[in-house]
Amino acid sequence: MPLVIAMDGPSGSGKSSASKGVARALGLRYLDTGAMYRAMTWWMLREGVPVDDPAAVAARAAEPVIESGTDPDGPAITVDGADVSAPIRTREVTNAVSAVSSVPAVRERLVALQREIIGAGGIVVEGRDIGTVVAPDAAVKVYLTASEEVRAARRAKELAADPAASVTVTRAEQARRDRLDSTRTASPLAKAGGAVEIDSSGLGLDEVIEAVLRLARAMS
Numbered sequence: 001m002p003l004v005i006a007m008d009g010p011s012g013s014g015k016s017s018a019s020k021g022v023a024r025a026l027g028l029r030y031l032d033t034g035a036m037y038r039a040m041t042w043w044m045l046r047e048g049v050p051v052d053d054p055a056a057v058a059a060r061a062a063e064p065v066i067e068s069g070t071d072p073d074g075p076a077i078t079v080d081g082a083d084v085s086a087p088i089r090t091r092e093v094t095n096a097v098s099a100v101s102s103v104p105a106v107r108e109r110l111v112a113l114q115r116e117i118i119g120a121g122g123i124v125v126e127g128r129d130i131g132t133v134v135a136p137d138a139a140v141k142v143y144l145t146a147s148e149e150v151r152a153a154r155r156a157k158e159l160a161a162d163p164a165a166s167v168t169v170t171r172a173e174q175a176r177r178d179r180l181d182s183t184r185t186a187s188p189l190a191k192a193g194g195a196v197e198i199d200s201s202g203l204g205l206d207e208v209i210e211a212v213l214r215l216a217r218a219m220s
């Protein structure tokens with residue numbers, strides 16, 4: 001089976017940059033499953049669905065048409081045909097996404113879509129439950145971590161344009177999101193069986209990419 005590389009880990013661990021880099025180096029496709037949960041959340045907020053009400057979220061989960069591209073140099077994400085790449089990155093969406101992604105009806109729908117896209121393989125897939133649920137047979141499974149401090153600093157840098165996103169605020173919001181993501185009942189963030197843990201705190205991006213490429217080479 002063509003290669004599937006599962007990249008799981010908490011927010012700010014450097015998953016996106018590393019996953020895209022690995023996909024480029026190996027000529028593979030790339031799927032950002034977090035963007036799909038964000039797109040669902042963006043749509044729920046726009047529709048005025050109370051995101052903290054799991055029944056209300058579940059009742060509407062089948063409605064939005066979410067499509068994701070797989071180009072590591074510009075993975076487009078659309079909802080009902082409209083590009084939502086930028087609006088799904090706002091703090092409002094970021095702070096609501098854990099509630100929406102904890103709803104089983106949301107996960108069932110998006111996991112089915114993700115498996116369709118993964119198809120025959122040849123892809124790097126990043127998320128929280130790729131090695132555990134979405135693609136448990138992936139040849140390479142990585143659990144990417146970094147210290148809480150390093151992760152918060154990375155996120156704050158990404159959000160530098162937002163004056164309210166200081167390192168302190170970002171750190172608190174991130175800790176809350178990671179707590180919700182790892183304690184929910186439906187597919188919580190967890191290190192998959194067979195996953196190799198890479199702590200990126202003291203590593204540069206190239207070193208993380210190289211570590212994953214070594215694992216991929218060892219598999220082929």
Ligand code: C5P
Nearest residue numbers: 011033034035037097098101127128129
């Ligand atoms: O990776 P990113 O930070 O963009 O993910 C946003 C959110 O989507 C996560 O905090 C989590 O709640 C949810 N998510 C998930 N399962 C995945 C990917 C993301 O529940 N496979």
